[in-house]
């Protein structure tokens with residue numbers, strides 16, 4: 001009844017009996033069922049005139065639009081443009097973010113000094129800055145990349161700080177008893193412990209990098225998937241709009257899955273941990 | 276039967292600290308007039324360790340027992356250098372206390388294994404921090420794990436090991452550096468009573484397997500454990516702790532930690548020391 005008795009039972013069933021469940025009870029089957037239900041409801045609503053297909057489109061139309069735009073070189077040029085921005089913004093953002101996070105995480109005074117500044121900066125509505133970024137960097141990739149960076153940096157700083165703010169007292173005591181230097185404490189004890197949290201942060205940061213880039217694209221410029229979506233929206237081509245959205249989501253999902261895969265490799269020990 | 280035990284009883288009764296080993300100059304650890312205080316919740320200093328003095332001869336296994344909160348851990352941490360010394364004179368292997376000396380190893384109640392390292396690399400950690408080269412430290416770690424019966428678990432991660440196995444890895448990590456001094460703070464506290472006795476046996480085997488003599492200081496709650504392992508038991512009073520009694524345990528070595536339980540001499544010693552310990556515990 002209580003949580004303490006419910007938890008082990010749940011783990012047990014997930015671990016040892018997960019494979020013996022009937023097929024249709026698998027998470028994948030349930031997932032597909034949910035998606036199918038939503039798509040069916042959408043299609044039905046559009047067909048029965050509960051929503052206006054002109055603005056809301058409908059799944060079959062989106063599939064058709066996908067068939068139309070997927071072969072165009074225009075779409076792939078836009079996709080390449082967006083992905084480049086996302087990648088550059090991501091790499092710069094996480095590098096800066098991890099760097100700042102580790103520095104702040106290893107110095108308590110600096111952390112206490114800078115935390116309010118970071119919080120204030122992070123609460124700035126970034127999207128409002130896009131016109132300024134355009135004024136600085138022109139209409140190309142620049143402002144979009146900068147936008148992604150300003151979002152990703154904060155995600156990573158917060159992640160790294162969270163990860164490092166939970167030092168394990170036992171292993172710190174061990175580190176001192178083994179005569180570890182400050183640097184060794186960081187490299188051999190604190191940072192490895194932070195890795196799982198940081199990796200989940202990397203996943204989040206990727207999504208935020210897309211978010212920053214697309215937001216900036218919608219507001220400015222004419223290249224990239226975000227701009228393409230604005231273009232279709234302005235022409236009331238909801239089918240095409242959703243088709244681009246599907247392409248975008250496919251990219252984010254694929255890349256996130258790739259990070260998950262790397263995570264599994266890197267954290268092979270993590271699955272043994274009960275906490 | 277009681278006649279037979281008479282000499283042992285008198286011999287184990289109340290010895291002056293000096294009689295533990297004559298001549299403090301040759302002592303592995305010498306502590307004189309150690310006091311220690313912590314700021315109490317109210318802010319006023321609270322004395323925790325109260326004028327503790329003792330000598331430990333090289334190669335001896337000494338246990339410190341006493342009621343909870345009497346300052347055992349504090350005293351051990353001052354000796355190890357993990358806690359800043361506040362007063363008194365301490366000599367540890369001829370030097371003042373300092374944390375992280377390579378000839379001193381420690382183990383605690385919680386194993387503190389690093390979950391991202393397998394058993395071998397956890398044991399090798401202490402060698403790694405001493406700058407031992409990779410191939411050698413791996414080989415020595417594996418060898419040590421075999422000594423504690425974990426030869427089949429060289430590459431197991433923390434999450435794959437039972438409590439008793441984890442604690443054996445932690446002890447292996449301490450002993451793999453071939454320390455001259457081993458400082459243990461309730462190293463078996465996390466184990467159930469049966470596993471505890473088994474791992475105690477492992478510790479004795481590990482100490483026997485070491486090349487040179489190893490001096491050991493172990494803090495423990497468990498009187499039976501102290502008797503089974505020690506040459507000398509220091510009994511501390513309740514807080515602020517001071518050494519109330521010193522007992523010499525004359526059970527011959529090599530000892531079998533498992534077989535000892537139930538031995539009548541063992542039981543007699545236990546009863547004898549427990550009388551005094553119970554007084555301290557009861558009055559807390």
Ligand SMILES: Nc1ncnc2c1ncn2[C@@H]1O[C@H](COP(=O)(O)OP(=O)(O)OP(=O)(O)O)[C@@H](O)[C@H]1O
Nearest residue numbers: 313314323342343344345346347348349350496514
């Ligand atoms: N860092 C600290 N700050 C303040 N008080 C402390 C600190 N460490 C220990 N104390 C106090 O000192 C007293 C002795 O603690 P210590 O850990 O040495 O006891 P112990 O004999 O090891 O007890 P136990 O057998 O329960 O482990 C306790 O009352 C504890 O509250």
Ligand SMILES: [Mg+2]
Nearest residue numbers: 347348349460
């Ligand atoms: Mg203690």
